[in-house]
Amino acid sequence: MAHHHAVSWSSFGGSGVAEQDGDDHFEIADVGRFGRSVVRRFVTQARAAERPTLRSMIGDHLQTPAHELPVVEELWPAYEHVNVQAALDRWLAPLGAATTSSG
Secondary structure, three states, X not given: OOOOOOEEOOOOOOOOOOEEOOOOOOOHHHHHHHHHHHHHHHHHHHOHHHOOOHHHHHXXXXXXXXXXXXXXXXXXXXXXXXXXXXXXXXXXXXXXXXXXXXX
16 A cells, blocks of 8 residues: 655745655754754844835935925815816926816
């Protein structure tokens, strides 16, 4: 009678190596795998502050710290959103591109 072993794959931090279900015995290679995992997590945490954020990219582009930039916020009822969008489109359109509509 042939024995079939189920094989499962791990996608979280997986090394691409198949693991057999129920195979919980310790291997010396497990120490190395665990060590590499700890180092990856440590490096990721240590470099988190160096990763660019939207705020830092805007600040770099405008050459002004983002916290010093003016922020405008206004709220309108939902039925006015289309009118606000039309007004913004017209205001931001290049000169001569805005058309007048009679209505």
